[in-house]
Amino acid sequence: MSGSLGKEKVVGEKQILGKSKWLQLVDVKYVRDGQEKTWQYCERCTRPANCDVDAVTVFAIVREPSKPSRVVVVKQFRPPLNTYTVELCAGLVDPGETVEAAALRELKEETGYTGKVLFTGGKQYLSPGLTNECVKTVFCEVDASKQTRQDKEDEGAITVELLPLDGLLETLNKLEGEGYAVWVGLYSIAQTLKLQSILA
Amino acid sequence: MSGSLGKEKVVGEKQILGKSKWLQLVDVKYVRDGQEKTWQYCERCTRPANCDVDAVTVFAIVREPSKPSRVVVVKQFRPPLNTYTVELCAGLVDPGETVEAAALRELKEETGYTGKVLFTGGKQYLSPGLTNECVKTVFCEVDASKQTRQDKEDEGAITVELLPLDGLLETLNKLEGEGYAVWVGLYSIAQTLKLQSILA
Numbered sequence: 001m002s003g004s005l006g007k008e009k010v011v012g013e014k015q016i017l018g019k020s021k022w023l024q025l026v027d028v029k030y031v032r033d034g035q036e037k038t039w040q041y042c043e044r045c046t047r048p049a050n051c052d053v054d055a056v057t058v059f060a061i062v063r064e065p066s067k068p069s070r071v072v073v074v075k076q077f078r079p080p081l082n083t084y085t086v087e088l089c090a091g092l093v094d095p096g097e098t099v100e101a102a103a104l105r106e107l108k109e110e111t112g113y114t115g116k117v118l119f120t121g122g123k124q125y126l127s128p129g130l131t132n133e134c135v136k137t138v139f140c141e142v143d144a145s146k147q148t149r150q151d152k153e154d155e156g157a158i159t160v161e162l163l164p165l166d167g168l169l170e171t172l173n174k175l176e177g178e179g180y181a182v183w184v185g186l187y188s189i190a191q192t193l194k195l196q197s198i199l200a
Numbered sequence: 201m202s203g204s205l206g207k208e209k210v211v212g213e214k215q216i217l218g219k220s221k222w223l224q225l226v227d228v229k230y231v232r233d234g235q236e237k238t239w240q241y242c243e244r245c246t247r248p249a250n251c252d253v254d255a256v257t258v259f260a261i262v263r264e265p266s267k268p269s270r271v272v273v274v275k276q277f278r279p280p281l282n283t284y285t286v287e288l289c290a291g292l293v294d295p296g297e298t299v300e301a302a303a304l305r306e307l308k309e310e311t312g313y314t315g316k317v318l319f320t321g322g323k324q325y326l327s328p329g330l331t332n333e334c335v336k337t338v339f340c341e342v343d344a345s346k347q348t349r350q351d352k353e354d355e356g357a358i359t360v361e362l363l364p365l366d367g368l369l370e371t372l373n374k375l376e377g378e379g380y381a382v383w384v385g386l387y388s389i390a391q392t393l394k395l396q397s398i399l400a
Contacts, residue, residue, distance in 0.1 A: 005379055006277060025242065028280075041279070042225065078329060128381060132281055157232070181325045182325065
């Protein structure tokens with residue numbers, strides 16, 4: 001794929017520097033300006049065949065007449081950060097599953113909401129220097145009056161909240177002040193809304 | 201920090217499963233519902249002491265009278281993806297450096313633009329299940345008529361472009377179709393603008 005965009009490319013076999021069930025640390029060689037160089041990164045071992053992303057994230061919006069629009073977020077403990085996060089609902093894509101099906105399944109499992117797809121975003125690379133991990137965001141609308149009970153399996157591990165889109169950045173900053181860690185995709189949405197209010 | 205938010209927490213020493221100069225794959229134990237479990241993740245070895253993020257990204261906007269606003273993006277080869285990316289200008293924070301100083305330095309080095317800070321976003325966790333990596337985005341304004349030559353060191357490795365904010369999602373989708381990989385922070389901005397146009 002890179003052939004038409006420039007001369008750099010990965011060459012040879014990758015070496016595995018460390019491995020667990022879910023992740024591996026690898027070393028690859030690549031060519032820049034005719035010179036061979038090396039790069040280390042982390043990759044998931046779980047991406048299904050015939051799937052071009054590792055995971056989906058779900059932007060689910062609640063719109064009700066004469067009420068401010070709200071976005072569905074999940075809070076959960078994340079061992080890499082040793083704290084609780086505020087994220088969009090998310091999950092790995094199962095083999096044979098479309099990203100939209102994975103999104104609606106994860107939304108139902110994690111939050112109890114049934115989503116109606118608005119549109120699906122493109123492939124988003126989370127940290128192109130550190131990992132090949134790649135996700136898509138599925139934008140959905142949900143009816144807040146029809147939330148079913150959350151599945152038993154997530155009880156206690158994941159909590160669900162609705163945050164108003166108005167003042168979302170201030171809300172996230174407040175949560176950060178309380179010790180929560182915020183996922184980049186959610187923060188970017190809030191910061192874009194803030195930027196627009198500054199530039200307007 | 202997590203004590204006030206819930207009962208889950210990391211316990212004991214982390215184990216190193218694999219290590220390179222820049223990254224390491226680690227295993228930690230944590231407690232959930234009184235049970236000890238394990239989690240593996242990847243961390244950078246380069247975060248400076250007294251710094252709460254690994255890196256900065258720079259959203260730099262060009263506004264000129266009677267012209268559409270444009271955002272400064274960089275294209276570069278990323279070995280983990282074996283292709284070229286479209287990203288916001290970004291870089292690691294040096295020891296003793298503020299995130300704003302790092303942002304203005306990276307912007308100058310990578311793009312030749314001198315930025316004026318509008319505001320700094322909060323801590324954004326890139327992939328809370330896979331890594332503790334954390335960045336802040338510094339939002340800047342630049343004067344497009346005053347671009348100096350890019351530094352020699354980046355010549356050939358990084359190219360700079362200005363993409364119109366109007367129709368940004370369509371532009372990124374077109375670049376994706378050509379084989380480029382798009383960073384989540386940039387895609388999120390574009391998708392938020394698109395979402396607003398759908399909901400308006």
